[in-house]
Amino acid sequence: MSSKSILVIVRHPPHGSSWVREGLETALVGAALGQPPTLLFSGDGVLALLAGQQRGALGQKGSAAMLEGLSLYDIEPLWYDRYSLEARGLTLDQLMSGCQPADIAGMIARHDVVMSF
Amino acid sequence: MSTLHLINRSPFAASALQELVSAVSEGDHVLLIEDGVYAALGTAASKWPEGVEIRALREDCVSRGIAPASTLLETIDVAGFVALTASTDRTVSWF
Amino acid sequence: MASQGLTYALMVQGAPYSQQASHSALRFAEALPAQGHRVATVFFYHDGVYNAASMMTPPTDEPHLLERWRALHQTQQCELLVCVASAVRRGLLDHGETKRHGHPHPTLEAPFELTGLGQLMQAAHHHDRLITFAP
Numbered sequence: 001m002s003s004k005s006i007l008v009i010v011r012h013p014p015h016g017s018s019w020v021r022e023g024l025e026t027a028l029v030g031a032a033l034g035q036p037p038t039l040l041f042s043g044d045g046v047l048a049l050l051a052g053q054q055r056g057a058l059g060q061k062g063s064a065a066m067l068e069g070l071s072l073y074d075i076e077p078l079w080y081d082r083y084s085l086e087a088r089g090l091t092l093d094q095l096m097s098g099c100q101p102a103d104i105a106g107m108i109a110r111h112d113v114v115m116s117f
Numbered sequence: 118m119s120t121l122h123l124i125n126r127s128p129f130a131a132s133a134l135q136e137l138v139s140a141v142s143e144g145d146h147v148l149l150i151e152d153g154v155y156a157a158l159g160t161a162a163s164k165w166p167e168g169v170e171i172r173a174l175r176e177d178c179v180s181r182g183i184a185p186a187s188t189l190l191e192t193i194d195v196a197g198f199v200a201l202t203a204s205t206d207r208t209v210s211w212f
Numbered sequence: 213m214a215s216q217g218l219t220y221a222l223m224v225q226g227a228p229y230s231q232q233a234s235h236s237a238l239r240f241a242e243a244l245p246a247q248g249h250r251v252a253t254v255f256f257y258h259d260g261v262y263n264a265a266s267m268m269t270p271p272t273d274e275p276h277l278l279e280r281w282r283a284l285h286q287t288q289q290c291e292l293l294v295c296v297a298s299a300v301r302r303g304l305l306d307h308g309e310t311k312r313h314g315h316p317h318p319t320l321e322a323p324f325e326l327t328g329l330g331q332l333m334q335a336a337h338h339h340d341r342l343i344t345f346a347p
Binding site: 004022026033115116 | 257258297337
């Protein structure tokens, strides 16, 4: 397989839709094929990084457990947009471990392919 | 090396344009499609990021009754859309 | 401007007739050959999997999206790949999945194919461009 760098951007919050889960599944498959994508959370996507999440209505699985396991697949750190975090009144210590602020413009420019969820 | 940013959400309903400010690099292109073309309406223009070329997809403007003043916003047809995806290195969809 | 024809992968994430994503993706794909390009893979994900619903029956004065995808497959020899995990959850099953789960009729037929996300990653790596059409 020819080698391209892939950036997965998650821009939606967890539980309200399946975007986070589907973005993470895409990233995991990339890792399983030997090329862990870069994973970035921006906009409401940063809300997926909040610590202390639970299952949702009808026992629907959320995405927090998946996120916490990503480092096992060499998908780390969990990059986030600091402006999105600030705009929501949140700070790094409210997020799960392994999160790191990103320079989004530079990150997009460094990757061959960008997938959005 | 440049990026085409595709926006398909109305700026009055979504924050994509604001997030774009920290996501674009000099020389990038932005194409407004679908409900994104409502950003051509006057009050949204002040939020556009600087240093990038912003265009709107003509067919989606016409279907919505939006006629962007040519001095503010250039419109392109679908062939122009295709050409932009070919001349840039990657496309990012904001929705 | 690229000097030679490019191959494209399209990821379609919007449900047909609910959002413009399918219309936008088809409009884009159908415009590629005029500039020497072609769509090689369409990958349906999220609610985009409903584009493959084999019993899709729109009113006659509306575009028939299923037929348009089939025509695209014919004219540009593109794969129409549907994320199996997203599709089966939502009740879109091909012949094999129908038998496996004991349902009476398939709801997804060729040229659409149920595949895993690995195929999306392969398409992203192999083709020159990936364009996402989202809801």
